[in-house]
Amino acid sequence: MTVSDPMEALVAVANEPAWLVGGAVRGRALGRPTDDYDVALEGDARRLARSLARCADAHAFALSEAFGVWRVVDRARRWQVDVLPLVGHSIEADLAGRDFTINAIAEPLGGGPPVDPFGGLSDIRERRLRMVSPHAFAEDPLRTLRLARLACELGFVADPQTVAAAAASAPALAQVAPERIFAELKRVLVSDRPLQGLGLMDQVRATEVVLPELTAMRGVEQSPYHHLDVYEHTRSVLAETIALSLDPGRPLGEHGEAVARFLDEPLANELTRGQALRFGALLHDVAKPLTRRVTPEGRVTFIGHDAVGADLAAGVLARLRASERLREHVAALTRHHLRLGFLVHEMPLGRRAIYRYLRDCEPVQVDVTLLSVADRLATRGRGAEEAIARHVELARQLLGEALVWREGRPRPPLRGDEVARAVGMRPGRALGRILAELEEASFAGEITSREQAIARARELAGAGGSSVAER
Structure with missing residues (x-):
């Protein structure tokens, strides 16, 4: 008999003591649906994984031979279960090695009260992030970033002792594999509250280790055209990018639905175009600290920060082992993010000027136009309101042209x-x-x-x- 529900199937085939652990338990306590389960057991993970696969008509394979971890994936990819042997002599010892109390809860598959030796259920009710032990971050420094990621994914607040311990271990992030760091950063940026996550990264001093280019933006003052320093402006651009993606019709009028569909398209590194745009927002001014100059008249300039920034942004993502596609995409956004603003002074645009904008910004014409709008909405210095209105007016025009261009670049009558x-x-x-x-x-x-x-x-x-x- 085939059982489609993974929990029912697990209960049916588990012949040894086994517990549901990790994020699935946390999700159930929060009343959130999950399709990703972790099971710890006393016994052979391979045997349980294969039994589960037979019972649920799923596929089982070894995820880590060294640690004896097996994964079972539903053939329709609706759910997955990781089966792993206990670490230590008991479920309590296993939970003692975990990162945060909200992840150190176990539910017996055979029924009975949850095993909660560190008060994780209470912390879930209080929406609090608390380390299991003072050694949690030293054992795996990546947990410093995971703290920020969980805070912005769940909307929880880290307790002061946990923040202090995370900050003490932050320098060790330099020894963590870049791929692991990038995986956590991605989840911070694509969450519902990325600014909260980035703020906690700053608080625990993780940003200066994994993204020193962002730390360098702090205190870099700009011209009266801006009202924030480069770092706070970058955060504001990210906030405007998120707001635009949630409701593109608000600033973009008739193009809202087309833009929403566009932002949902997959791009690279399991990111949609809308999610990749957040990386563009984060890095678009990355070269401003390097290019800042003050003229004899006292005017602040950042000449060339777009071109220099394109190389810097690509370098940041290369260091994090992002795909070439994402590196090139974010570099192009950085390189072209000023173009629309320069054209505002030439309004109304002729057809040739429109053509050159679309040609030069290819293949990110739509993306960079959206980034330009977010950038302008986040720039509210002297004379901002009228300038913003003109910028958005031109952006709407160019978006319409760019969306048509995407359907097929115009060709002359002759080959x-x-x-x-x-x-x-x-x-x-x-x-x-x-x-x-x-x-x-x-x-x-x-x-x-x-x-x-x-x-x-x-x-x-x-x-x-x-x-x-x-x-």
């Missing part, structure tokens, strides 16, 4: 080989410049037929391509 034959030119840079001009002129509505395209191509070829190069 490259047709242009080459029409002007008697071999493939090369000169021909490439002619093709680029034809595409731009076609987008601008200056060329609408093959005949016009041929005439324009011949004109450009006759001029030696110089008129194209000058544009």
Whole structure:
């Protein structure tokens, strides 16, 4: 007989003392559904995992041969169960080695009261994060980041002794594998309360170890155009990015639904575009501390922080072992985040200016336009309200164009080989410049037929391509 519910199946096949532990117990105490279960047992994890797989028509495999951990995954991927042998001589000893009291609770699979030697259920009721022992962070320094992650995922508050112990162990984060650090940082940023998590990271001095580039932003003053230093501005941009993703129609009007669908698209590292945009918000001004200058007139500048920041942002993510796709994506967001703001002063934009924005920002035209809006909404210095209104007006226009561009980049009436034959030119840079001009002129509505395209191509070829190069 096949049992579809993993808990029912576990109770049916467990012939040795076994307990549900970890996040699933915490979730049940909070009344939250879960699809991820951990089971600790006295006995052979492999035998229980295989029995569970047979009973639930699931797939079992060794997750860690060294530690005897097995995983069982529902064939429809609706749930998974990790089965692991007890660490220590009893369930109480096993729980004593865990990180926080809210994760040190066990429910016997055969029924009976929960095993809660450290008051985890009380801490759940009080929404409190408390370490199991003073050695918890020394045993695994990553728990310093996990403290911040749980705080922002659950909305819990860490008790003072736990914060102090985490801060004391924060320097040891430098020895933790970057992949593990990135996994926790991702969960902080994609949570419902990332600012709370980042704030706790600051409090326990984890930020200066894992993201020293953020710490460097503190106290970096900006021009009167801004009202916050670089660090607080970055936090504000992240907050505006989150607000925009939750309700894109509020600032973006008729594009709201299309933007919401866009932000839900998967991008890289198990992140959606909307979640990756949070990394862009966090790192878009990463080079400001390095590029800050004060002119003789006392004006603060950050010239080149977009270009320098693109390399820095990519370097941060490379250090964390993020995928190349995510590194390139966030670097592009950083590189282009100022472009829309520069165009505000040229409103109303001509078709060629719109084309060049879309061309130069490819493939992040939509993403960087959204980041630009969040950046502008977070910049409320002198004369902000009118400037914000104009910025958002232009962003709406460019978003409409960018969403159309995503469906298919506009092409001129002639293919490259047709242009080459029409002007008697071999493939090369000169021909490439002619093709680029034809595409731009076609987008601008200056060329609408093959005949016009041929005439324009011949004109450009006759001029030696110089008129194209000058544009």
